[in-house]
Amino acid sequence: MSYQALYRVWRPQVFEDVVGQKHVTKTLQNALLQQKITHAYLFTGPRGTGKTSAAKILAKAVNCRNRGDSAEPCNDCDICKGITDGSNPDVIEIDAASNNGVEEIRDIRDKVKYAPSVSTYKVYIIDEVHMLSIGAFNALLKTLEEPPKHVIFILATTEPHKIPLTIISRCQRFDFKRIPHQAIAERMRYIIDDYGYEYEEEALQMIARASEGGMRDALSLLDQTISFGQEGITVNDALVITGSVSQSILNDIAKAILEKNPQSALELLHSLLAEGKDPVRIVEDFIQYYRDLLLYKNSPTMQDYLERVIVDSEFEQICEQYDIDFVYEIIDRFNKVQQEMKWTNHPRILLEVCFVQLCQNNFSTQHTVSDEKVLQLEQKITFLEEQLQQLKVNGIQAPTQQEEAAPAKKARPSKKGFRAPVGKIENVLAKATKQNLQLIKGNWGSILEKLKRSHAALLNDAEPVAASELGCVVSFKYEIHCQMAMNNHEFVNIMNSLLYQTSGHQMELIGVPEEQWQELRESFLSQHRDLLKEKNQSKTEGDPLIEEAKKLFGEDLIEIRD
Template identity: 45%
Template sequence: MHKALYRAYRPQNFEDVVGQDHITRTLKNQIENDNIGHAYLFCGTRGTGKTSTAKIFARAVNCPNSENQEPCNECEVCRDILNDNIMDVVEIDAASNNSVDDIRELRESVKYSPTKAKYKVYIIDEVHMLSQGAFNALLKTLEEPPSYVIFILATTEPHKIPATILSRCQRFDFKRVTVSDMTERMKKICGEEDIEVEEKALNLISRNSQGALRDALSILDQCISFGDNKIEYKDVVELLGTVNIEQLFEMAQYIIDQDTKQSLQSLNEFVIWGKDIRNLINDLIDHFRNLMVCKVSTDLDEIISLPEETIKQLKLQSDNVDVNDLIRILNILSTTQDNIRTSSNPRVLAEITMMKIAQPMFDESKEALIKRIENLEKTIESGNIKVNTKVIENTINNSGEAENHKNDYEEEVVYENVKSEDVKLIEASWAKIRQAIKADKQVPLSVLLGDVHNFNVHNNILYLIYKDGYGFAKKKLCEEKTISYIEKVIRETINRSFNIKVILESEVRGIDLEIKNNKVDKGEEILKELVGEGILEIKDSIEENGDK
């Protein structure tokens, strides 16, 4: 019968324990100096070696042939402990033995001296599962145990243990095992098992184990069965349902380039392969985090646990994106990571995420605003905006008198192939918004909104512009209740908040003048918010006689 790797290669001495040198060194020093405590608390995430270390410690304190404070694993006591064939070392699973009666039974057995060993060792696993009554029953024994008793409590959730228990124990915190340590351990095991393996495959297994060596060995075991004693990177990708590194770089580049179409296409292909979208979001977070680290640090060995050639690729890709963009992308992905756990339709949530990342206009954060301003600056630099100036001719007023305006100028701004991103968003989504209103059984309102002639957005106000003959539509839509309802539907449909104003074409002129009069003040306000008061100094220079 096949024995799982994590069982077959369970550490047999302190030297075998991976990544916990700070703990094994302390325990060995206590044995050497005969300074052994009566109660220990081993804390840490799953698969980091808590129970294995407890069993090694139980053998080490009882082994008569101990060398360098390590158990010999050959003597009768060591063999009996290894085979669970001794009454002096007791392992208790608190998840299934958590009642007061179970602890009372333990208290009774503590009274009896060890039969073979020097110490009676009680290992209580998942101790946080004990009931409050059981903790109270354990407290007295833990405070004043006989000299021959050692308690080792192991838990993944130390915050659930009463302070009265914690204060009576020496606490040891087990760290997550690093990717490099896990990779080295698995490479050694593969060598002993005569298994051919790609190092980047082991690296991928390690990164997906989240610091738990036992999880890594379980995945390795599965990969060995899948690959018939040969483990390749593509097989690990297939088994784990992750994205391979080339696809991850490709998708990240589409996002950086703000290529919405290709981003959604990559996501669609990922779904077609039957992969878990949650894994994709996690992988993207790791990838963009690594890009951010490459931007701000040169010493990457300890921060990014990836092969050297992959780190080179990361450095190259990080040159094409700024830190502000990376922060914005990571914020959106992290929010999605939280929401996707409870989502009934992860694919739709992921698609919305791709659109928000690739198009800053869908995002209202300060980082997104900075990106939108950068895009606008690039558009202006490209020459897509042209300003025409014309002289207003002399006009005749109602009394027949000539009014001379030859010194008055009116600037007419003509946008060529440039339209407000917010207006683009509204135009592209208007049919969807009306459909949502129609589905809400508000058919007359949906029909009225179908007659909107034009849109404009300024200061987060969405202007619905009707032709002059549609005064009845304006009157109907301007009711406060109706406006609030439309704003709500827009917010829920496109994830953007606007204040709605309904106007006629004849009123547009007044709106334009208001926008022109306010645009300098508003621009100053936005810039000050972005760069901070006192950093930006705006000086208005008024030159006389029209000289430039």
């Protein structure tokens, strides 16, 4: 292909061309001048900020034949030209995303001991180094710590947190920052002037902001805009390519919100959506717009820090009409909508509702209402103080602080544990049947599967022990689990519903700790046994057949049935 993308043609070839990373380039230049080149470097930062470009420039600088006392490569000698076009065998670029195995790193470890063929230093540039496997990192570790004197490692990554600390501690780390949009715009202006294209300044600012601090992204967008436009680089072309909203429409919608005109705001919004604008991007533009409005309203001299707005007479008039509290509310609303858009399939509807709310809500009246409430409370306090003073005059003393505190001590909640409802359990036991209990136990697994994981966890150490048409008694191994379950109203309601679906009766879930269950069961059985014994004695007194049976088998072994 004869045509090359702008970001490839204008890739930095000297440190001075690396935009927005002065803290990195200055340190590397001083190290070259002082001959303090170390054996391993780690370049980290967002995409398109110059990490690989700086690595190549450093590789050229340490091997350049004509550098002399300069800190920049000459780019004219055979070494510099070979590194630039990728033909130098001593500068090896490795993409760790596709060469992340142990074997590839072992191959480097085996070849690193051989001296460079044409250059002074053999330079290994490993891009996206965080993609290496743990085994590959371990294979690289010893070589990285003590490589031969003729080898330099330069590691580049966008995600340094994925790199083992043992690797990071063996490198000099340089953090590349996002490039300010003003610096990106200045670099694009330099490139466009070199080609002789006509451009609008606002279009460059728009592309620079859309690149989010990455020079490569900015040049790619600029390349697209140049191809799209026919008469230079215009704002409309930049709007189409970046998907942004023009400042004039932002101003018109801001006016509609001020005038409480939802019809005008929605018409403008629908015109943006009809052009194919993304609702998420529209919200992002409005957040930045009102952020700039707030910043300019508080500090008009800080225009260099505005990210979305170019200050003109129209924008200044809008700033004067907006109240700061209203701007706070608008930014808060847009932030909430932005979060909600992540979880909805209808972002357009959310955005329309937000615009209508912003146009209809009168925030100033809300503040007035709150002031009125405060005034009403003050009046009530004054009235109560007068009543209290009147009571004192009549001989009734108000309670002192100590007297008021005394009942509070008595009202402390009891530290006793959970107590099961004895009456309900005895009612269930009185009418309990084996069939009901077996029905619940047989479907217990399916009941647990229908519960949420947090609810099912409460029943890990629990089992049904008695059941009737009135309710189901569940024994919990631990008292704290029983208390947590029975105090969870949502859990109890769901369990009651599932018990009804299983049994066909309105059964109530009744929880009881295991220790209390044993006591209640023994107490109920003993009472039941005594009542049955008294009933049998009253029925059989004077019956000679039963008296004879008692003599033969004993009273305890005889059960009398009608």
